[in-house]
Amino acid sequence: DGGITQSPKYLFRKEGQNVTLSCEQNLNHDAMYWYRQDPGQGLRLIYYSQIVNDFQKGDIAEGYSVSREKKESFPLTVTSAQKNPTAFYLCASRLAGEEKLFFGSGTQLSVL
Amino acid sequence: RKEVEQDPGPFNVPEGATVAFNCTYSNSASQSFFWYRQDCRKEPKLLMSVYSSGNEDGRFTAQLNRASQYISLLIRDSKLSDSATYLCVVNLGSYIPTFGRGTSLIVHP
Numbered sequence: 001d002g003g004i005t006q007s008p009k010y011l012f013r014k015e016g017q018n019v020t021l022s023c024e025q026n027l028n029h030d031a032m033y034w035y036r037q038d039p040g041q042g043l044r045l046i047y048y049s050q051i052v053n054d055f056q057k058g059d060i061a062e063g064y065s066v067s068r069e070k071k072e073s074f075p076l077t078v079t080s081a082q083k084n085p086t087a088f089y090l091c092a093s094r095l096a097g098e099e100k101l102f103f104g105s106g107t108q109l110s111v112l
Numbered sequence: 113r114k115e116v117e118q119d120p121g122p123f124n125v126p127e128g129a130t131v132a133f134n135c136t137y138s139n140s141a142s143q144s145f146f147w148y149r150q151d152c153r154k155e156p157k158l159l160m161s162v163y164s165s166g167n168e169d170g171r172f173t174a175q176l177n178r179a180s181q182y183i184s185l186l187i188r189d190s191k192l193s194d195s196a197t198y199l200c201v202v203n204l205g206s207y208i209p210t211f212g213r214g215t216s217l218i219v220h221p
Binding site for chain 1: 116118120144146148153154155156157158161199203207208209210211212213214
């Protein structure tokens with residue numbers, strides 16, 4: 001079945017640690033996005049990528065990094081510079097020329 | 113002013129009621145509009161696109177008012193399963209969708 005897969009579902013980070021959230025899609029979608037959602041809040045854009053080997057900062061990129069070496073993969077690293085990383089992270093993808101977003105099931109990141 | 117604003121609610125309605133949500137957007141150049149549904153701690157899923165002429169999908173009706181810069185979602189004959197958060201999404205045409213914070217709906221027996 002085609003879809004977008006995020007892993008892990010739950011992740012815990014220690015102080016000063018970098019952690020990486022995985023996002024893989026087999027939909028052959030061109031664009032991929034990372035959003036952060038805090039309780040009772042909407043989705044805020046962290047990074048997005050319209051094509052392979054290219055990505056752009058969103059509204060809240062500080063403390064995060066991404067790579068897009070393959071079309072199907074868009075991992076997000078939460079660095080130690082992100083002082084308040086506890087949130088629900090959602091990855092999404094979109095086919096070029098279409099506007100519908102397909103989301104992964106999300107990763108809940110918490111700080112130990 | 114936030115780009116996309118929604119009343120967070122919650123809207124608490126009995127089964128069978130009709131309920132409507134509005135969403136306002138600040139950028140008059142916005143080109144396309146959507147409603148997504150999100151269940152608690154799940155991923156958002158597209159509910160419906162919003163067209164200028166208004167559109168209906170079963171019990172759901174979406175409207176766009178460009179002059180006043182808002183979109184609306186009307187749900188008729190509410191079901192318990194409609195309980196969720198409804199996210200308003202606006203595209204400027206650069207395929208960078210902007211999400212509202214969502215409106216929470218609780219349908220009770």
